[in-house]
Amino acid sequence: MRKYLIQFKPFLLFIGTFFTAYIALTVAYKFYLNSLRADEVDAVTNWVGRNVEQLLLLFDYDIKVQKSFSSPWLEVWFNNKYIIRIVEGCNAVSVMILFVSFVLAFSGKPKVTLLYILFGIVFIYILNVIRIALLTVLLFHFPEKSHFLHGVLFPLAIYGSVFLLWVIWVNKFSKYAK
Template identity: 70%
Template sequence: MKKYLQQFKPFLIFIGTFFAAYIGLTVIYKFYLNSFEANDIDGITTMIGHNVEQLMHLFNENTKIAKSLSGPYLEVRYHNKFTVIIVEGCNAVSVMILFVSFVLAFSGKFKTTLLFILFGIALIYIFNVIRIGLLTVLLFHFRQQEHLLHGVLFPLIIYGLVFGLWVFWVNKFSKYAK
């Protein structure tokens, strides 16, 4: 048994670190969400909505985002037509938690790891704001393609970005990079 533990030690450390980070960050995020009232919108989702609205105004798009009166989400009106809603799950925090957990599991030097995590979170955030803006415009014009756009294409973009960041991290900066 000791021989197998020694043989699989790097893998076990990776799995242990990944799950410890993932569970820890998820619990912290749940505590954060629980600090809001049942029908209230968390601050991160509100900030995402504000940034999507700023992005749309940057391109002179007629967009208004406001808290819904009927639930804990933001309503997006594009050209005065209700187009999409932004819920807590749209803020990409769960994707960021997954990203951070993986980078920590394949950590490198402390400073490099910390800087890459901050860079990755910022990049995921920016891509997510762009993703929601594009999704708003595309669903306004192609409502019948909602499943393809929201359920396939846009998750593929955000998870593809995370996968690309992971590959870059492992090959360039992790303790396993050569």
């Protein structure tokens, strides 16, 4: 048994670190969400909504992002038409938690690890804002493509980008990089 523990030590350390980080960050985030009122929109979702609005205004679109009167989400109005809502799950925090957990599990030098985590979080955030802005415009023009755009294309884009960040991390910066 000891032979197998030694043989699989790197894998077991990775799994242990990954799940410890993932569970700790998820629990901390859930505690934060549970501290909000039932009709309140969390801060990250508000930032995302505000940045989506700013991005589309930059391209001179008729856009308005506002809090729903009765629910904990943001309504996105495009050309005076309600297009989508931005809920807590749209803010990419869960994707950021997944990213951070993986990088910590394959950690490298502390400073490099911290900088890469910060870079990754900012990159995921910006990518997510662009994703929601594009989704808004595309759903206005192609509402019949809703399932493909929201359920396939854009999740593939964000998770694919996170996968590429992981590949770069493991091959260039982690303690396993050659």
